[in-house]
Amino acid sequence: MSDCVTNDFVHQLDRQYVFHSWSSQGKLDPLVIAGGKGCRMWDYAGKEYLDFSSQLVNTNIGHQHPKVVAAIQAQAETLATVAPAHANLARGEAAKRILERAPGPFSKVFFTNAGADANENAMRMARSFTGRDKILSAYRSYHGNTGAAIVATGDPRRIPNEFARGHAHFFNPYLYRSDFWAVDETQECERALQHLQRVIECEGPGSIAAILLETIPGTAGVLVPPKDYLQGVRKLADQYGILLILDEVMAGFGRTGRWFAFEHFAVEPDLVVFAKGVNSGYVPTGGVIVSDAICRHFDDHMFFGGLTYSGHPLAMASIVATLDAMRDEGVVENADRVGNGVLAKGLQQLAADHAVIGEVRGLGVFHALELVSDRRSRAPLPAAEVAKLKSAMLAKGLLPFVIENRLHIVPPCIVSEAEVEQGLAILDEVLGASC
Known part of the structure; x- marks a missing residue:
């Protein structure tokens, strides 16, 4: 220039x-x-x-960050792009590092181009695994601007874009402007969980594939949930055979002072969606961290999903350098x-x-x-x-x-x-x- x-x-x-x-x-x-x-x-x-x-x-x-910039430059000189069907060193190393930091029974990582299509594919995995169609998500949420992700989103931006089927919403905790007339965090938690259970019952438990939640809703206002809320959601999901997807696109990779925000709440999701902080957006990327049980399901069931740039080498090199630098520094x-x-x-x-x-x-x-x-x-x-x-x-x-x-x-x-x-x-x- x-x-x-x-x-x-x-x-x-x-x-x-x-x-x-x-x-x-x-x-x-x-x-x-x-x-x-x-x-x-x-x-x-x-x-x-x-x-x-x-x-x-x-x-x-x-x-x-000089180490991340250097890693992208070095990868560009070696292999600037590769089809996702091929094995690639940078992709394998990136997935390994993500799994090393993710507490819980996780086995593999599916890479996407950003957080929105990561949510798309997490919902697709949940529907295939359970054989059910419906996704429950919160009104105070943002999950991306692609087809199903924007309909899973709760904020009003979804309304002109409601072209995907199989979505229902519920109110998540927000004590400052409580929808449940709660006076303290304990009451907000109990009433929010009771409300969620009624939504599950009314929507039909046997029709619900997953509950999709931002661990801490970000765009909606950094709504830190009551300490027992996510454990309560996990119990409801288990009770009805529903998967729990936690969207950590904004809250993950150090943002809350932990590698993952769900570590604050002693809860184990089935799928974790990430993007943003995994490489600070230096090259567009995102992904889904997949639990053991779901990985085993797809050992002999086709996963009907894929992207040309899944695990793009420049993005993968930036993930490796970012996570290593975050650890070392x-x-x-x-x-x-x-x-x-x-x-x-x-x-x-x-x-x-x-x-x-x-x-x-x-x-x-x-x-x-x-x-x-x-x-x-x-x-x-x-x-x-x-x-x-x-x-x-x-x-x-x-x-x-x-x-x-x-x-x-x-x-x-x-x-x-x-x-x-x-x-x-x-x-x-x-x-x-x-x-």
């Missing part, structure tokens, strides 16, 4: 030729990004941003120490200082602030006010992740205490000036 490239040129190029996702195209004003390193990004004018979004909550190892431990330490404490202090924060919730470097116009009524802060806050953060060099009335605090897992303190100081200043 020429040294003469400017923000205006890139912005104009984008607006003239690029069609964006989830957008009315005429209203877009995309932020221009030229480069990044670690937890920081910058534009062509040299303005720097502290990335508290991890882009779409995926750059767990940060931007431009203590990245997961850092997410636990910093995220559940200075970050969590700092966010609680912000809530004490600013009435606009209705609730703080999260684990590791996976937190959300729920913004309200009134703490007593818990009325969400209007979109126009949230937009002003976002603009003020960008102006001060903080790149936020904002959804509806929520500010998601999701820096890379490598974030330092000093960077957290810098981000918290900007948040404090912006919230103090605006609200």
